[in-house]
Amino acid sequence: xxxxxxxxxxxxxxxxxxxxxxxxxxxxAIATFGDMEPGGYLAIRWGMxxxxxxxxxxxPDFEPELxxxxxxxxxxxTPTDSRNLLSNLRKRCNELRIQWLEI
Numbered sequence: 001x002x003x004x005x006x007x008x009x010x011x012x013x014x015x016x017x018x019x020x021x022x023x024x025x026x027x028x029a030i031a032t033f034g035d036m037e038p039g040g041y042l043a044i045r046w047g048m049x050x051x052x053x054x055x056x057x058x059x060p061d062f063e064p065e066l067x068x069x070x071x072x073x074x075x076x077x078t079p080t081d082s083r084n085l086l087s088n089l090r091k092r093c094n095e096l097r098i099q100w101l102e103i
Contacts, residue, residue: 016043047068
């Protein structure tokens with residue numbers, strides 16, 4: 001059975017995803033965005049390259065939605081250099097002044 005969705009709801013989600021992606025892009029340390037009011041949206045940074053946004057709505061009938069590759073400057077790497085994840089992670093930790101521990 002198809003879900004009833006209005007264009008107004010789709011536009012509201014799209015605007016929220018754009019705001020979340022912009023916030024994540026501005027501050028690589030942020031992993032969540034949104035408000036915790038009933039009916040509000042919550043975004044979580046997601047994906048192998050940390051460039052996706054997973055959206056939840058605080059509503060029991062809402063299905064979570066994943067918006068892929070919407071964050072242009074992802075946290076640790078770009079889609080083209082995913083093979084060098086460890087070295088990029090180490091470099092990014094240094095840039096953010098996060099201590100890197102060798103195990």
